[in-house]
Amino acid sequence: MTIDQIYTRFLSCSTVSTDTRTISENCMFFALKGENFNGNKFASEALKKGASFCIVDELEYAVDERYILTANVLNTLQQLATQHRKQLNTPIIALTGSNGKTTTKELINAVLSQKYNTIATKGNLNNHIGVPLTLLELTKDTEIGIVEMGANHQKEIEFLCTIALPDYGLITNFGKAHLEGFGGVEGVIKGKSELYVHLKQQHKTIFINETDTLQIKQAGDYDDIIKFGNDISLEHAPPYFNITFNTSEIKSKLTGIYNFNNICAAIAIGSHFGVPDEAIVSGIETYVPKNNRSQLIEKNNLNIILDAYNANPTSMLAALQNLQIQEHTRKIAILGDMFELGKEASQEHQAIVDFVGDLDVDSVIFVGRHFYKTNSNAAKIRFFETFEDLKSKVSELELDNALLLIKGSRGMALERVLDLV
Structure with a gap:
């Protein structure tokens, strides 16, 4: 089936879906594949839940006219999007x-x-x-x-x-x-x-x-x-x-x-x-940040800057500089590892540790295996190799009445700190 023919069917649908958990009536389901899943196996389920058409790329699943067989589902999704974009301009x-x-x-x-x-x-x-x-x-x-x-x-x-x-x-x-x-x-x-x-x-x-x-x-x-x-x-x-x-x-x-x-x-x-x-x-x-991005939260006797969606050396430095200029009697940072830095990971993590040594904040808590391998003699710095290690010692950190910055890469999921304070 050509992309034009698929597009005609798309126009008769209400929306598209790539996940059987979010199927809506009269949608077009794209059976995408990943390292650990094969969407073709869920095509029949999508139809039972209300989808009108399923885009598949394995012949054994294309059992009637509601299944549209293509060479590659992902490529079809991308081509269809470009076709739609061109049509609407x-x-x-x-x-x-x-x-x-x-x-x-x-x-x-x-x-x-x-x-x-x-x-x-x-x-x-x-x-x-x-x-x-x-x-x-x-x-x-x-x-x-x-x-x-x-x-x-x-x-x-x-x-x-x-x-x-x-x-x-x-x-x-x-x-x-x-x-x-x-x-x-x-x-x-x-x-x-x-x-x-x-x-x-x-x-x-x-x-x-x-x-x-x-x-x-x-x-x-x-x-x-x-x-x-x-x-x-x-x-x-x-x-x-x-x-x-x-x-x-x-x-x-x-x-x-x-x-x-x-x-x-x-x-x-x-x-x-x-x-x-x-x-x-x-x-x-009227725009208020959410989703762990520069969120300001008040919890118990803490003011929290929750910026835990992601982190890299540039954004980490910017967040720390912002913490330093805030007007608060006590300032504390809980910082998690920065991922996807490759061969520069060791150097960049040490650079952050060195930077906070001279920073005008009361305490910095580093979490993660990369930070744990760095070195510092600063009394205000503590290291925890894992989140579980931090969790077991959180009562010792004296976080009361502080402005608390929480930042780390997505894989660190440091928003979990909110459950500890």
Whole structure:
């Protein structure tokens, strides 16, 4: 069956699904495969739960006309998404970067949705499966689509661009993330810059923070660049910060000066698309971070900055610098290992330990095997090899009446600390 024929059937469906636990009536089910599962085996279950069609790639499961046999389910999902994107021709904004992608995406959506009917990537579904699923949510009523693109190796952003075909693009920053897959910092820069390359080849628009000289260099000489950042000012208002642009002031609900550039991007994109200043203010002021990203939580007698969704050396330093400037009598950090750093893991973990030795905070607790292998003579530093070790000693850490930063890579799941305090 051709992609055009599959697309005709897709248009008769209500939505798509890749998980039999979330089947809805009249959806199209894609039987994806993974290292430990084969979606073809669940196709009949999807039909019983209400799916109208199942895309499969193993002949034995295609037993009637409701099963659509293809060479590869994942490729079909991706091709169908591009077909849908082309048919609707909805303006697509793509964004990537080492840090702040999801927060920036949410801020852009909060601003643009003040004026437009928007669709944005849900959570961080930003890979070769998540990007197609986002595109397939577009409808004829969608006025702007906002697509987050993640990557941990080169050529991945390039590939995602061929699926989404973005009209506009933004890179939040270049940082020390996924060094193992990218092959070092230079690999990160090259890999993320694939978005710039695609946009320039297609004569599309780049949004770029003109205060970031590295991004300016990577974008190069191109005549469709919208620069932002220099005309927006920041005022620290612990635990948050305020922003002034034009004659308007924004009282954000975000902690961390590292979020300043994320807000600047949302302001710039909103302004470009004609969102009135007062609506931009409203969109940003009503945005409250969630999902373990720069969340401010009060629990018992603790004020907590929960930033435990992920971590890399760049974001870890930024979070610690933010902790240091906060106005609180006691400041404590619980920091977990940073993953996917490859051969630079030892060096980068030691660099964080060395940094906190001179930091104006009361106590730093490191958790994880990488940090456990580092060295420090600072009295304020403690090491625990595993989370269970931390759990057994948490009563000794004197966390009362403190501002507590919790940060680590996703695999550390340090949001579990909330159950201990």
